[in-house]
Amino acid sequence: MSSAEKSPDQPQVDVPSDTMVGFIGAGKMAHAMAKGFILSGAVKASNIIASCPHPNESSVKDLGVSVIPDNKEVVRRSSVVVIAVKPNIVPIILKELSSIITQKNMLISIAAGIPLKTIENYLPSGSRVLRVAVNTAASVQAGVTVVAKGTATLDTDSRLVVNLMKSVGICEEGPEKYLDAVGAVSGCGVAYAFMAIEAMADGGVKMGLSRDLAIRFAAQALMGAGKMVLETGKHPGQLKDEVCSPGGTTIAAVHKLEKAGFRGALIDAVEAATLRSHELAKQ
Template sequence: MATSSESQRKSFIPEDMTVGFIGAGRMAQAMARGLISTGVLKPKNITASDTDPIMLNYIKELGVHITEDNTQVVERSKLIVIAVKPNVVRLVLKDISRVMSPDKVLVSIAAGIPISTIEKELPPKTRVIRVMPNTPALVQAAASVLAPGTEVLPGDSELVQELLQCIGICEAGSEKLLDAVTGLSGSGPAYAFAAIEALSDGGVKMGLPRDLAIKLAAQTLLGASKMVLETKKHPGQLKDEVCSPGGTTITAMHVLEKGGFRGALIDAVEAATLKARELGSTN
């Protein structure tokens, strides 16, 4: 049952909201699925385009309208999500420029494409918001950060944030943070998958069946993550609470420290951030 504060919370999503996806790949499919499954949008209010008929067939299974014409997506939608590879973003923007208007909001989830580049390719006063989501959007567990462009209106960022919260969490920030966001949460699922694989390998080495080892490793990371988010305790404190004096966990932590575990993760986030920065400087 909703609390009084929840029931009184203002929604920025109008009843007649329409969303379009240019690019119908996995991220677009995940976002569309989240919007539909949470009841925020009806399938008929979503349009998707793609040059790949396979991707269109996948997203069509959600009941949305599909097309190969990007301009039709813009014409049918109040909010347009650019969900294509970074190397084709400029081509897409040139394609839709003639039908973009100031009453629409454009959201780009293309990594490394600055807001300034997007705004230059579109008519004056185009409302642009850049977002860095991540692949757990596929299971409605995304970690996203948005950054508004120069022409957004009051309520635009809140609208996009509310929509993205249908597929996980979404925070607002400045564009200068997005390279670091890419290095941490954008690339982060790969770090977690590698950790799960390594932990399960350790379990197998010590005699556990592979399927059980993977399940235990994945659930352990999931449970630890929930503890951080729900208790709001510092992860260092939670780690200390697991480490009994002279016990198994502190012994294992010593091995991780000697192996440079924490330093390797810090270096990974830094390397991915610098790579994102490099990609952005070429676009």
């Protein structure tokens, strides 16, 4: 994988100002990506359009994005088309759009478990297709993205998508075989982190902290830990050891987590999510 990490000192990525981004689907992931693009300045709200059967029910419109019910009109008006629907809906959408996809359209699928080959088989020969694994933290410009190219994708296409996704977090280009595991680690990983924050906050409340303070402190602890891993370059095990003073409170807590199978449970979670993604591909 070639690194394309965004650092605090990195200048604003170069995305052409006339780039028109269209989302097929206006749910949570479309909202997260659109919000991130707008906040970063990579794409203006006026250059984003999304489709939804019930436009007035979509929160994407609250970002200043145009939301319409017509999928084909989104494709006609967009140079970059993001397929942001549930995996089981993707074949239906591709069948609907296959007759109007042209070389001016670049398609990005964020659907878990749907291989590039499957997507390309529904579309005209030579269609420019990429698969992207991204998480909802893109909405706060702290996302994790991996981009995989299709058979007819141009180098300029992948550079544009990497630049676009760098505006909402860190992004790397890599082979498609990584995407299921990437989704299990970082895509699903935000849910694991939310559960950890909630559980830590419950512990704080049990020991006398107010709910608001406990949640804030737990969230900041996880954010700070992640930042230390990324910025110091140290192995997380080393950083953990540096917190564990001999006979101290942290090593006592770590002992409890080890006895409860904390690390094994997280490994099992990543494995389960990856295998589920494989199942979706077969279906």
